Amino acid sequence: MKDLKKYLTEGLLQFTILLSLVGVRVDFDFYLPPIREIIQGTSSAYSQIPFHSLRDTWEGSSLHPKSPDLDSFFTAKRLLEQVRALGGTLVPRTEVSAWLVHADSGDAEEGTFSTDQTLLTSASNEESSSTTDSPANNQEGPSQQSSRSTLPQCHASPPQQQHIGPGASQTSSDFTKEKQEEKLGCCPSTYDYNYVHSESGKTELDEDVAQDNIEEHTSVRDSSDIELSDNNNQRIEIDRSTTEPSLFFEEFIQLLAQTENTLEGTNENEPNATQPAYRIPQGNSVGELWQDFFSLPDLNSTLEDIQPVSNVSSPRNSSTQNADDFGEMLSRDVSLQEVMFPSNLSSRRDENLAQRSEPFSQSDSSTSSEGSLNPANLAQFIQSTDNSTRNLTTHDLLSGIDDNVFDEINLMSLALEEGFDPLEVSQLFEEPDSDSGLSLNSSHSPTSASISDSSSVSFGEDEGAAGYSSDSESVLYGGLEGAVGSSWPEVNKFCRLDYEQNSDYCDNVTMHNVHHNHTYNQLSSQLEAVDDYHYSLSAKQGKLSSQCVSGMDKNLSRDERRAKSLRIPFSVDEIVSMPVEMFNNMLSKHCLTESQVTVIRDIRRRGKNKVAAQNCRKRKLDVILNLDDDVCQLKARKEKLLKERAQCSKSTSHMKQKLNDLYRDVFSKLRDEQGRPVNPSLYALHCNSDGSIMVVPRRLFKSEQKQDMQKEKKK
DNA sequence: GCATGTTGTCATACT
DNA sequence: CCAGTATGACAACAT
Numbered sequence: 001m002k003d004l005k006k007y008l009t010e011g012l013l014q015f016t017i018l019l020s021l022v023g024v025r026v027d028f029d030f031y032l033p034p035i036r037e038i039i040q041g042t043s044s045a046y047s048q049i050p051f052h053s054l055r056d057t058w059e060g061s062s063l064h065p066k067s068p069d070l071d072s073f074f075t076a077k078r079l080l081e082q083v084r085a086l087g088g089t090l091v092p093r094t095e096v097s098a099w100l101v102h103a104d105s106g107d108a109e110e111g112t113f114s115t116d117q118t119l120l121t122s123a124s125n126e127e128s129s130s131t132t133d134s135p136a137n138n139q140e141g142p143s144q145q146s147s148r149s150t151l152p153q154c155h156a157s158p159p160q161q162q163h164i165g166p167g168a169s170q171t172s173s174d175f176t177k178e179k180q181e182e183k184l185g186c187c188p189s190t191y192d193y194n195y196v197h198s199e200s201g202k203t204e205l206d207e208d209v210a211q212d213n214i215e216e217h218t219s220v221r222d223s224s225d226i227e228l229s230d231n232n233n234q235r236i237e238i239d240r241s242t243t244e245p246s247l248f249f250e251e252f253i254q255l256l257a258q259t260e261n262t263l264e265g266t267n268e269n270e271p272n273a274t275q276p277a278y279r280i281p282q283g284n285s286v287g288e289l290w291q292d293f294f295s296l297p298d299l300n301s302t303l304e305d306i307q308p309v310s311n312v313s314s315p316r317n318s319s320t321q322n323a324d325d326f327g328e329m330l331s332r333d334v335s336l337q338e339v340m341f342p343s344n345l346s347s348r349r350d351e352n353l354a355q356r357s358e359p360f361s362q363s364d365s366s367t368s369s370e371g372s373l374n375p376a377n378l379a380q381f382i383q384s385t386d387n388s389t390r391n392l393t394t395h396d397l398l399s400g401i402d403d404n405v406f407d408e409i410n411l412m413s414l415a416l417e418e419g420f421d422p423l424e425v426s427q428l429f430e431e432p433d434s435d436s437g438l439s440l441n442s443s444h445s446p447t448s449a450s451i452s453d454s455s456s457v458s459f460g461e462d463e464g465a466a467g468y469s470s471d472s473e474s475v476l477y478g479g480l481e482g483a484v485g486s487s488w489p490e491v492n493k494f495c496r497l498d499y500e501q502n503s504d505y506c507d508n509v510t511m512h513n514v515h516h517n518h519t520y521n522q523l524s525s526q527l528e529a530v531d532d533y534h535y536s537l538s539a540k541q542g543k544l545s546s547q548c549v550s551g552m553d554k555n556l557s558r559d560e561r562r563a564k565s566l567r568i569p570f571s572v573d574e575i576v577s578m579p580v581e582m583f584n585n586m587l588s589k590h591c592l593t594e595s596q597v598t599v600i601r602d603i604r605r606r607g608k609n610k611v612a613a614q615n616c617r618k619r620k621l622d623v624i625l626n627l628d629d630d631v632c633q634l635k636a637r638k639e640k641l642l643k644e645r646a647q648c649s650k651s652t653s654h655m656k657q658k659l660n661d662l663y664r665d666v667f668s669k670l671r672d673e674q675g676r677p678v679n680p681s682l683y684a685l686h687c688n689s690d691g692s693i694m695v696v697p698r699r700l701f702k703s704e705q706k707q708d709m710q711k712e713k714k715k
Numbered sequence: 716g717c718a719t720g721t722t723g724t725c726a727t728a729c730t
Numbered sequence: 731c732c733a734g735t736a737t738g739a740c741a742a743c744a745t
Contacts, residue, residue, distance in 0.1 A: 612735055
């Protein structure tokens with residue numbers, strides 16, 4: 001009885017298999033797995049997998065349809081597919097980038113396609129070799145695409161297959177598709193078959209996206225194209241709704257919305273879209289296909305959900321759409337061209353097909369794309385993308401102006417109107433990086449350039465404007481005493497006495513900042529004397545003065561504050577840097593108080609000491625570094641010597657060993673007068689000076705050695 | 716708040 | 731003797 005039942009069961013199973021082979025749908029309720037499997041996922045039986053196809057594979061070849069291990073095989077396979085599907089939920093960046101690149105190149109190069117077979121094949125080719133082929137492949141003519149389509153495509157899609165896993169050849173959705181095609185009597189071509197069976201749902205999405213983009217860029221399309229695209233989209237929807245997680249749903253909705261727009265634009269022009277030129281068998285009308293597709297409840301619900309999305313997405317205004325496009329492109333690692341010309345993207349979606357077909361070659365070529373650009377959109381796009389940055393930059397710029405220029409202007413006004421301490425203002429204006437000393441407002445105001453230029457140019461001129469200076473510090477020190485500042489300290493020093501009575505100083509130290517010193521001619525000899533010093537000093541000042549830039553009192557050093565408080569008409573740098581002779585000369589020529597002289601000397605001393613301390617520390621660091629180098633070198637040398645010593649000891653021991661061996665060998669062959677062997681402990685070999693070797697008793701040999709030692713000691 | 720580095724200053728010896 | 735230099739020590743400040 002048990003055997004009979006088993007026989008009947010197996011016979012029933014075989015019958016169902018036969019029915020499935022002829023395309024009749026069979027309900028496998030009897031063989032349904034436990035409800036747990038149905039809930040958790042598609043089981044092998046529920047998927048109605050045609051195991052004849054599996055048997056053709058290496059995995060299923062070992063299983064007989066009646067084998068009791070079949071269900072466990074499918075269960076394991078399903079679990080394996082689920083595990084691989086987990087990995088498949090992530091979008092490989094390479095694939096996404098690939099279809100974007102294809103979209104660019106395809107629209108530019110492939111204006112027309114002879115058939116949808118070519119279209120789909122090109123998309124699949126590109127998709128299957130997206131990780132290796134360059135976009136130039138897409139620039140092949142349609143003829144080449146056609147030739148490529150004749151190749152066995154099952155070999156052309158290994159990258160994605162490997163990515164998915166060679167064992168995961170069929171997902172449930174793929175089997176569903178295949179079942180549908182079989183049901184329709186579709187005998188898919190080798191390409192289609194492998195395409196359907198080799199690609200995961202996610203890969204199909206990418207391929208269809210690529211095709212969708214290509215379709216958008218195709219200028220002339222017949223009804224079959226549209227039918228195909230729609231067909232593919234339906235297939236996509238089936239795959240997505242059944243296999244893909246919700247992670248891609250929004251993305252796919254957008255993609256489908258684009259296709260919906262395309263279809264809306266093309267169906268009007270080509271209402272008779274019922275002749276698929278693509279490999280759909282002639283025996284099955286497209287209407288049947290549509291009926292079959294729409295018979296799926298998931299598909300209907302999805303299309304109902306999709307339609308509002310496309311309607312909603314289309315009327316977006318340009319700015320928001322551009323922003324969304326930009327974010328979308330960023331999220332998809334979009335190509336640069338699409339980022340640069342987002343208006344193309346929006347236009348592609350909104351314009352109808354006839355309008356879109358023409359400018360693509362232009363809009364996608366970077367050189368001639370200006371015509372297709374909408375300046376307003378571009379401006380909005382740029383504004384939307386750069387708005388924050390621009391605001392930040394503007395803010396920074398204004399803050400910089402506030403901090404520098406405006407404060408300088410205000411302080412200058414204070415200095416001129418309220419008797420503000422000129423030193424403070426002068427140090428505010430001190431240019432940190434200026435080596436020339438012509439630093440007054442050189443970069444803080446728009447007029448600074450002309451001012452500096454005029455100053456520098458007029459220095460040698462005989463225009464004779466009093467108070468020449470670009471060094472505002474010197475100017476204002478001079479202004480304190482009624483003297484006129486000089487661009488260079490020595491000029492300032494030697495001209496100051498002559499300018500102390502110059503009432504024009506205050507007029508010269510004005511907002512115009514044009515200070516021309518005509519009196520240096522009177523001191524030409526002195527200027528010549530200090531000319532060399534000036535240039536060395538200028539370089540030093542450029543470095544040293546950088547620490548008191550744009551300063552209020554808090555930025556001034558102690559000496560500077562002291563000098564300012566005592567109204568010392570020299571800058572600290574001047575005091576410190578000038579030679580002793582000039583320093584003494586300066587002190588003697590100026591009528592300075594005792595406290596001023598003391599402070600000046602202290603400033604000079606501290607300044608010198610400061611520089612000395614810096615040099616000292618620098619030297620100390622250099623010494624430390626040199627010592628470190630020496631330590632490293634000595635360590636290396638030590639290591640080398642240790643190695644040499646080890647080598648020498650090794651060779652010495654080796655030679656000793658050889659010598660002992662030789663000794664033993666010699667003594668083993670030595671015989672005395674009676675023919676007895678010689679005892680090496682009693683005798684020793686002695687090498688004479690003439691090279692002869694004698695056998696000497698050890699006691700004699702030791703006594704000779706002692707005598708030799710004594711002789712050497714006596715010496 | 717503490718550790719560490721930097722810098723300025725002072726005292727002192729030296730040149 | 732003076733000016734300058736070198737250097738250790740200390741303090742203030744920054745990191």
